[in-house]
Amino acid sequence: QVQLQESGPGLVKPSQTLSLTCTVSGGSITAYSYYWSWIRQSPGKGLERMGAITDRGRTYYNPSLKSRTSIVRDTAKNQFTLNLSVVTPETTAVYYCTRADSLPEVETAKSAYDDWGLQAQVTVSS
Numbered sequence: 001q002v003q004l005q006e007s008g009p010g011l012v013k014p015s016q017t018l019s020l021t022c023t024v025s026g027g028s029i030t031a032y033s034y035y036w037s038w039i040r041q042s043p044g045k046g047l048e049r050m051g052a053i054t055d056r057g058r059t060y061y062n063p064s065l066k067s068r069t070s071i072v073r074d075t076a077k078n079q080f081t082l083n084l085s086v087v088t089p090e091t092t093a094v095y096y097c098t099r100a101d102s103l104p105e106v107e108t109a110k111s112a113y114d115d116w117g118l119q120a121q122v123t124v125s126s
Contacts, residue, residue: 002027004097004117012091012124018084020120022097023077030055030075035100037113038071038082040093049106053080062106087124095120 008020020038029036037052051061053071061069065084073080084091097117104112 002099002115004099004115006095006097006117006120008095008120008122010121010123012087012122013126014088014124015086018087018091018122018124019081020095020097020122021079021081022117023079024099025078027099028075029053029073029078029080033101035060035103036073036080037098037100037104038095039098039113040095042090042093046107047110049104049108050082050084052100052103060103064106089124091122091124093122095122 003025005023006020012018032055034055035052038050039047040050041047049062050065051069051071053059053073059071068085070083071080096119098113099115100113
């Protein structure tokens with residue numbers, strides 16, 4: 001049973017870069033053909049996929065966030081990290097790292113993902 005755990009700051013100041021790390025246990029991020037994604041849910045909105053990284057390290061980004069987003073991985077630590085630059089109060093959301101066996105649409109239902117982290121609340125405020 002794979003388990004995912006998000007970690008990172010709960011509070012970020014505007015214009016800073018948000019970095020969240022997902023630590024995976026019970027399975028390797030380089031195994032099979034999984035898509036390891038970061039998604040978020042802003043207050044009053046649906047799920048939004050920010051980006052994904054595959055078992056081979058290929059990345060896919062939400063077009064609306066692509067210029068500010070990067071996802072990198074550390075295979076030795078079995079982790080992948082979301083970096084989002086120039087955050088604003090609109091960046092405030094609950095963030096999840098997830099696993100899926102195919103690349104979900106940017107906006108899709110929870111059922112598109114097979115495994116979830118527990119969540120990470122991120123608030124952007126000065």
